[in-house]
Amino acid sequence: MVWESWFTIAIVCVLLYALARRWASTDLLVLASLAALVTVGELSTAFALDSRSLNPEATFYLPTVAQAIDGFGSRSVVTIALLFAAVVGLELTGGTELATSWLLRRPKSAVDAQLRLVAPVATLSAFLNNTPIVAAMLPVVTDLAKKMQVSPSKFFLPLSYAAILGGMCTLMGTSTNIMVYDMIQQSPGGRPLHFFEPAWVGLPATLIGILYMTVGSRWLMRDRKPAVSTSDDPRQYTVEMEVVPGGPLAGQSIEDAGLRHLPGLYLAEIERGGEVFQAVRPTQKLQSGDILIFVGMLESVVDLQKIRGLEIASEQARKVAAPAWNRSLVEAVVSPRCPLVSKSIREGGFRTHYGAAVIAVARGDRRVPGKLGDVVLQPGDVLLLDAPASFTQSRRDTRDFFLVSAVENASVRRPERAWIALGVITLMVLAAASGFLDLTTAALCAVIAMICSRCCTSTEARRGIDWSVLVVIGAALGIGKAMETTGAAAGIADTILLLAGNNPMFVLAAVYLSTMICTELITNNAAAALMFPMAWSAASSMPGVDPLPFAIAVMIAASAGFATPFGYQTNLMVYGPGGYRFTDYLRFGGPLDLIVFAVAMVMIPWVWPLQ
Template structure:
């Protein structure tokens, strides 16, 4: 291989462990790799920026706007209200949940679908007496399976298809072409989840159980009307820097002061709510002017319009990962007070301020009402939902938003216009009709995914132009013994392994040129290999970190790492068997 080929290969090999094991986002890692290759002269500026002009990337971006319009109008909430109902058994509950989720995920990005369903499922599970952990992992898996039905189903499908038509426009696929494999995969997968899911998932305690009794992690005291703390500020009263506790709110005359600041003045009869350990009660009893509160319902169990109790799932991209809550100034930065932390289905014990945040931790937060909308799209949190909050009311434009999406699907299916053109028109109509505001559209764009996709094109171009892809293709052919079926199996296994470690988009885009070169060297059609890349990149059931929806349910469901292996291992195998059997029949070599 040439020097450029060795440089390309070295950079690509270094990228995968960096994305898998470092806290740096995949978009930053990949952009850094592209900049390095550009600086070394391995690729030129046109190749480095090629991803930013790819039709697949823009189709993904416009689809995000369409999804945002459905979310903003309450379109997914509308489906939830009509389909969940009151099943009489766990299996019937799974049927009511998994079938609509898999169907929706064929046309919508599955991340917002799962994000909308999780709070509804948590509330629904209590009503139908089915533990939430029996529903949440199947929810995530069903959304992944549904994404394999159409080219719109996942961003990976759209991007790989964009790469394909750039290389050879005559190989363009229809919106439902992959449904010949996607529907059987979804049917087999959902049937497996219905039949074996209840048996394979062990009993777990979810975050809702860990947070159900506020008296386990809060202490309430009252300000003595005749004591020395009246008219003193929180800072002056010595309540700002307690060792074991945080002052999170003050109940005063039927109202509440949330996210209490150091300058707030205390009044006689104020009911102070502290979060922390029971050992902290000793510290409070030593403060003159505080007396134990009168018996009654916990302040956190009351409904106040001035504050919200919120559950937030920490993302692996959160800037406070690895930091102690107190040292990170979480409260100052977000305007929300941490009441408790749940990890692995158990509330984390010990001093609250000393807890170091980890990915998928579930935080119970006390915040002001604007917090939810302000941080709903924050990359620091995978999910934000109001505790015991009712679903948002269905907007009168929900059906219009669904109609626009249906029109996009119809135009693309009939070939009236390209998928990108149809998605662009749909996004424009969503904005013009008021189904989606410009602000919501901007928030709906997942810039990390878009940058990851764009940067991956640069690495793929480096492998191809330097000759590294051809060399890797020769190696792959040698390992496969020149047998196209063995090469197909090897392609599936490689992409499926990479997508468990890094993002599915990066795994697909970087391996695409190697797969195409392998098919060309073997003298066979590239189509079966392209389709296998799409399916293998989506088959992420083994770990919570392999797919974002898995990480979203990991904390709320109280799961352990092994739970994904237990339920997802056989599902991965079934998916592989169905795909590798059907693809060569539908797209012959």
């Protein structure tokens, strides 16, 4: 190998160490490594120190700038960005909860609840990006744990693992699959794959993995307390919700509607035609137009908006000038200087004065009596407002309020468009799976449809794109190119062949395990981009051996990050809410790593013969 090969290997080793030690963010470290390779390459060429200048017959070199940044404009990066944007409409309309929450209504036990949770999540993850699915399911799972009075740690890790396993089943299930598929097509001898081709490995791995999680969690998962408990919030908001006329809750009992045991919230009374029912019975039937008075903590009040068949009872909320897609929920603390102090919300004309509607009021840890519009404001009252998106910025420095802050993850939902969003995503999947449209084209059409149908705005779609993931993929592809052009990949491949004795099955296992270990320490996309050139080169060096099975091994292994919190982004997402420790991942996820490895070693040679 030439000096460029050793330099590239050194850069990759430093990168792996830096990523494992968490010196900085992943995107910054990968980008800095690519910059080092390109800079040294340009300087060596300028001073005629590169191998081709020293030896005209040399064929190895550090990549040019154009080659290094080519990954940022690759088809895989564009497709992943479009899929991120397409899923935003599903998140903002509550489509994900609509598609899954009905399965979680009446589980008989914790094991039954786990099975009801992981099966639909794995199914959805086969067709959607894992991260937004897990993000959307976190509050659903939190509510489930509260209702069943069990630790949320019993559900969060299986949720993440189910999303990872489901993503292995299709070409669009994870960003890693899309990236590896793009690399296969660009490699000599590569061929197109069918949409469901990864399912030969992914489906049996998912089924066995679900069985393992539902059975093994009883002994391997420990009860943990979340790092931050929202139930410690002493504030008790009072909010009025109306039963939508003709909606799904009209005619149902309190029990059947699922309103009896809401976590962090209780139904205080019902108003119906001037009559007030204070002792609400579980069997009491709801009628169209009923006003339900709930009392509880902020997070639970926000979650009320997600219940289909309920809407904010305040007429003022319906008169807010901004459209629903341009509104958010805001908390504001009333100051003594507020001109509406000692006046009722209705008398003071709050909406007219501030352009926002009061939908809930909190006064310490006690309930605020009376109808919401008749509440007389006092200094220190905390108001939950349905306000235009610009309200937080425009009112932050006003003397009328001590504090104005947007409620996190509480954009005003558009539940009436949830079915539209689900329809758009379904059509996108069908178009891509049938081959009627290319995946990139189908994703582009889905984004446009989401925006045109007002499931999301163009701004929200842009914000939904995880740019750090795209930077990691683009830069990692550039480093992978350097491994190829400098001959480093071929050199490492020769070493693997030497250790494996040129046995294709041993090489396949070595490629899989190396990729899996890299994934556990760094990130799935970076691991795939770094390991793919070596795997393809190793397979191509063996006479009569097809490189495709080795690429499939990289695709599956790069997603098999179960044993550490860093192995996959969704593992980190549940780390805090589940109150987990590092050993929990090792104890519960380590065996799952071995299960997927065993399935891959059986299925890959059977479906894609090595020779």
